Amino acid sequence: MIEKSLLELVRPSIEASLGYELPDSADAKPRLGVAPPGEYSNPFFAVRIDQVVAAAARSEWVEQLQPIFDELHPDLLFSLFGAYELSRVTLADGVYVWGPVPAYAADESTWRPVNDDRTVQLSESQVSDVDFELFWHCTGGDRDVQAHFGIYEDGRLVGLSSVADQGHNIYDIGIDTLQVLQGRGIGSAVVSAAGNWILEQGGIPFATAAPWNAPSTRTLRKLGMRYVYSKMIGQPGPFMAPPQPFGQAVPGQPIYNFYPSWAMNKEIQEKP
Numbered sequence: 001m002i003e004k005s006l007l008e009l010v011r012p013s014i015e016a017s018l019g020y021e022l023p024d025s026a027d028a029k030p031r032l033g034v035a036p037p038g039e040y041s042n043p044f045f046a047v048r049i050d051q052v053v054a055a056a057a058r059s060e061w062v063e064q065l066q067p068i069f070d071e072l073h074p075d076l077l078f079s080l081f082g083a084y085e086l087s088r089v090t091l092a093d094g095v096y097v098w099g100p101v102p103a104y105a106a107d108e109s110t111w112r113p114v115n116d117d118r119t120v121q122l123s124e125s126q127v128s129d130v131d132f133e134l135f136w137h138c139t140g141g142d143r144d145v146q147a148h149f150g151i152y153e154d155g156r157l158v159g160l161s162s163v164a165d166q167g168h169n170i171y172d173i174g175i176d177t178l179q180v181l182q183g184r185g186i187g188s189a190v191v192s193a194a195g196n197w198i199l200e201q202g203g204i205p206f207a208t209a210a211p212w213n214a215p216s217t218r219t220l221r222k223l224g225m226r227y228v229y230s231k232m233i234g235q236p237g238p239f240m241a242p243p244q245p246f247g248q249a250v251p252g253q254p255i256y257n258f259y260p261s262w263a264m265n266k267e268i269q270e271k272p
Contacts, residue, residue: 002049002050002226002227002228002229003110003226003228005107006105006106006107006110006226006228007049007228007229009105009107009170009204010103010105010168010170010204010206010228010229012168013166013167013168013170014047014229016036016167016168017036017041017042017045017047017056018033018036018045018047018054018055018056019033019034019035019036019056020033020054020056022047022049022052022054023052023054024052025052028052029069029070030053030054030055030069030070030074030077031053031054031055032055032056032057032062032065032066032069033054033055033056033057033062034056034057034058034059034062035056035057035058035059036056042056042233042234043057043058043090043093043095043234044056044057044058044061044086044090044095044097044232044233044234045057045231045232045233045234046077046078046099046231046232046233047229047230047231048074048077048078048100048229048230048231049228049229049230051074053069053074053077053078055069055232057090057234058093060093061089061090061093064089065086065089068082068085068086068089072085078099078100078230078232079100080242082097082100082232083096083097083098083099083100083232086232087239090234091239094236094237095234095235095236096234096235096237096238096239096240097232097233097234097235098232098233098234098235098240099230099231099232099233100211100230100231100232101208101209101210101211101230101231101232101233102208102209102210102211102217102227102229102230103206103207103208103227103228103229103230103231104206104207104208104209104220104221104225104226104227104228105170105204105205105206105207105225105226105228106195106204106205106223106224106225106226107199107204107205108199110224110225110226111195111199111205111223111224111225112222112223112224113192113193113195113196113223113224114185114188114189114192114223115192116151116185116188116189116192116193118151118152118186118189119149119150119151119189119190119192119193120149120150120151120152121147121148121149121193121197122147122148122149122150122160126148126150127148130148130157130160131157134176134178135157135160135176136176137162137174137175137176138160138161138162138174138175138176139162139174140162140164140172140174141164143164143165143166143172144164144165145162145163145164145165146163146164146165146171147162147163147194147197148160148161148162148163149161149163149190149193149194149197150190151186151189151190158177158178158186159175159176159177159178159186159187159189159190160175160176160177160190161173161174161175161190161191161193161194162174162175162194163194163197163198166206169202169203169204170203170204170206171198171201171203171204171205171206172206172207172208173191173194173195173198173205173206173207174207175187175190175191175194175207175216175219177190187215187216187219188219188222188223191207191219191220191223192223195223195225205225207220207225208231210242212242212243212244212245212246213245213246213247214245214246214247214248214249215246215247216246218247238272240271241265241268244257
């Protein structure tokens with residue numbers, strides 16, 4: 001169940017991205033409006049809260065996108081198939097639709113941090129030495145990064161989190177750990193430090209984790225972050241496909257491709 005108290009905390013941010021108020025009733029048809037102007041306006045933004053669907057897009061796309069919203073059930077619209085169908089309209093202008101991506105939030109009543117003495121807040125000089133090709137989720141994108149928290153082992157940065165100001169008192173947590181060291185609590189430690197810092201500032205901890213990223217989703221949920229909505233967004237560039245699922249259902253349990261290698265999509269190329 002979506003925790004309504006957390007949804008109310010992030011509602012102003014959602015409505016700013018849409019440019020209009022969220023519909024109140026699940027009985028209403030999916031709404032598609034024109035994306036609001038502004039420096040951080042996304043060319044396409046859609047949100048699903050249970051069965052309520054609301055979206056905003058560039059004005060020149062609305063007429064072509066509307067039939068997709070009219071014909072697809074929310075389960076299909078908010079799926080990889082939906083991203084493909086929506087991107088058929090947007091790709092002509094160099095934008096593809098990414099998602100759906102679940103979004104999570106926390107407050108002081110839900111937050112369950114772990115205490116880990118290994119975590120430090122990075123200084124400006126330490127941040128300048130970070131290889132953001134490796135820790136790429138921690139750049140903040142086009143948002144203002146307020147702080148970074150990391151763990152060093154033998155002088156090497158092995159885990160990093162970032163806190164980026166999204167406006168409306170919401171702070172997005174980015175996280176990256178060295179893949180070879182996953183499973184040692186590094187991710188939980190750096191996310192805990194980030195969430196603690198946000199709450200100390202009176203802010204709202206916020207994060208996203210794609211549905212195929214089981215380890216990150218488990219980390220967020222373990223620390224008390226709760227699912228509030230699912231979103232799909234427009235991204236510049238060629239169409240990007242998500243990777244295979246990360247992690248295992250049970251540690252040590254083998255995981256296999258359901259399809260043989262010859263049935264894999266040969267049209268997927270390396271990321272440019």
